[in-house]
Amino acid sequence: MSTVVQAYQFALDPAPAQEAMLRSHCGGQRYAFNWGLARIKANLDQRTAEKSYDIPVDQLTPLVSWSAYTLRKDWNRAKSDAAPWWSANSKEAYSSGLLNLAVALTNWQASRSGNRRGPQVGFPRFKGKRSGWSCRFTTGAFGLTDNRRHVKLPRIGTIRTHESTRKLARHAERGTARIRSATISYRSGRWFCSFSVEITRTGLAPVRRGTAVGVDLGVKSLAVMSTGEIVPNPRHLDIAQRELRRLQRQAARRTGPDKRTGQKPSNRWRTTQARIARRHARVACARRDGMHKLTTRLVSAHSVIVLEDLNVSGMLRNRRLARHIAGVGMGELRRQIVYKTAWGGVRLVIADRWYPSSKTCSDCGAVKTKLPLRVRKYHCDECGLVLDRDLNAARNLAALVGKTTVSTSTESCAGTLNKPDGNPCQPHTVWAAGTATGRPAPPARANAATARRRLPEREHAFQVTEHSGPKEMCTWAE
Numbered sequence: 001m002s003t004v005v006q007a008y009q010f011a012l013d014p015a016p017a018q019e020a021m022l023r024s025h026c027g028g029q030r031y032a033f034n035w036g037l038a039r040i041k042a043n044l045d046q047r048t049a050e051k052s053y054d055i056p057v058d059q060l061t062p063l064v065s066w067s068a069y070t071l072r073k074d075w076n077r078a079k080s081d082a083a084p085w086w087s088a089n090s091k092e093a094y095s096s097g098l099l100n101l102a103v104a105l106t107n108w109q110a111s112r113s114g115n116r117r118g119p120q121v122g123f124p125r126f127k128g129k130r131s132g133w134s135c136r137f138t139t140g141a142f143g144l145t146d147n148r149r150h151v152k153l154p155r156i157g158t159i160r161t162h163e164s165t166r167k168l169a170r171h172a173e174r175g176t177a178r179i180r181s182a183t184i185s186y187r188s189g190r191w192f193c194s195f196s197v198e199i200t201r202t203g204l205a206p207v208r209r210g211t212a213v214g215v216d217l218g219v220k221s222l223a224v225m226s227t228g229e230i231v232p233n234p235r236h237l238d239i240a241q242r243e244l245r246r247l248q249r250q251a252a253r254r255t256g257p258d259k260r261t262g263q264k265p266s267n268r269w270r271t272t273q274a275r276i277a278r279r280h281a282r283v284a285c286a287r288r289d290g291m292h293k294l295t296t297r298l299v300s301a302h303s304v305i306v307l308e309d310l311n312v313s314g315m316l317r318n319r320r321l322a323r324h325i326a327g328v329g330m331g332e333l334r335r336q337i338v339y340k341t342a343w344g345g346v347r348l349v350i351a352d353r354w355y356p357s358s359k360t361c362s363d364c365g366a367v368k369t370k371l372p373l374r375v376r377k378y379h380c381d382e383c384g385l386v387l388d389r390d391l392n393a394a395r396n397l398a399a400l401v402g403k404t405t406v407s408t409s410t411e412s413c414a415g416t417l418n419k420p421d422g423n424p425c426q427p428h429t430v431w432a433a434g435t436a437t438g439r440p441a442p443p444a445r446a447n448a449a450t451a452r453r454r455l456p457e458r459e460h461a462f463q464v465t466e467h468s469g470p471k472e473m474c475t476w477a478e
Contacts, residue, residue, distance in 0.1 A: 004343060006199050010151060011162040012191040021156045022184055022191060026133035028089040032097035034126050035082055036071050040064055068102040090155040096136035133186040142182045144169050151193050176200040188281035189274055201343050212304035214397030216390045219324045224390035226398035234290055236283045237327035247276045287329050295336040299344045306397040307334055309353040351397055361385055362395035
């Protein structure tokens with residue numbers, strides 16, 4: 001048994017008056033965010049102007065605190081003048097907007113000072129009326145009802161849902177779930193309510209205890225298992241392209257926005273854009289549903305799962321394959337497997353990004369120097385194995401199980417021999433070791449004749465990451 005934080009999302013079917021209240025709460029959240037951002041921005045601009053006049057730092061205008069607590073106190077003092085209509089909405093609408101502002105400013109400051117990893121975060125921008133609508137409730141009367149077809153929200157009341165809430169209601173009746181917050185949002189023409197729930201889960205034992213499976217993700221097939229099972233790629237986005245092209249041509253014939261001339265879009269343009277957004281939402285929902293079914297089946301059927309550490313963002317730079325790679329959803333599949341294995345007590349092994357799973361023979365362990373993407377069959381020059389390249393890669397991934405804690409490499413640890421491939425006129429044997437493992441070899445200082453005689457005989461290093469829960473453990477085999 002383990003306690004995790006899980007989200008339950010339900011599509012809402014509000015009445016016209018309730019939809020007006022939902023829009024009002026989201027507008028109040030946006031107004032509080034913009035109000036606090038205007039104060040912070042004015043304070044920072046004033047200090048910047050004073051610094052340009054060489055005013056000492058100790059004589060500058062005091063810096064306004066942007067903590068959520070301080071922003072809420074300042075809002076409560078000024079809300080009667082800044083927003084006389086504030087009593088029409090729940091106080092949680094304004095608190096959620098100020099909390100979002102505090103988080104955004106903290107992320108910007110941490111990124112600016114180098115204390116935050118990842119891409120640089122810019123300064124928060126003002127929210128427009130047509131930006132994302134959302135509002136979060138942390139206090140008040142919110143939750144489920146007795147008939148399991150409605151949800152309760154503060155000041156808005158009871159709203160009917162499109163689907164039953166029995167799954168969450170059963171946990172609440174047993175006392176294994178506690179609803180922490182509720183977030184309403186508007187996406188693609190539909191309102192949603194998401195509950196953040198602290199739930200006690202009991203991990204289900206895998207059906208085949210002790211079995212391991214390697215999963216190789218791709219574009220032609222969504223996933224190829226080391227057991228020989230092939231999960232076809234449903235290609236939801238490709239199927240929807242015909243209708244999307246028609247709708248986008250329709251939108252191009254209508255009057256759209258133009259920031260240079262200040263031209264406002266027509267209502268027909270907005271209607272077409274809403275239809276495009278709904279079509280994309282259907283594609284995303286179908287893809288997500290297939291991902292959940294696949295990952296749940298993998299976690300429940302095997303006790304060890306091996307995946308590759310794919311550079312998905314780098315793969316998307318290929319303009320010929322970017323749309324097809326994005327339509328697969330490789331990053332989402334790994335994200336679901338990571339948290340589901342932690343919930344179910346299943347061991348997850350992540351192979352190193354530079355491990356040559358496709359170039360290595362799953363039978364004898366020989367490694368090819370080159371294997372173009374257009375070659376879909378793996379032909380081993382040593383043992384004569386002929387196998388689908390994706391199935392060969394999946395078997396190599398499955399062979400990594402049990403090799404994560406050893407100190408010496410074996411024949412399954414990326415292979416023992418490199419064979420040059422491609423144009424024989426090029427001296428591939430010089431850099432075969434670096435190419436086979438995917439890591440660039442250090443520059444050689446010897447002359448060309450000595451380099452040609454140097455044939456790599458050492459076994460290659462790789463890294464795997466074992467996920468046994470929330471923590472990660474990295475071990476090396478060399």
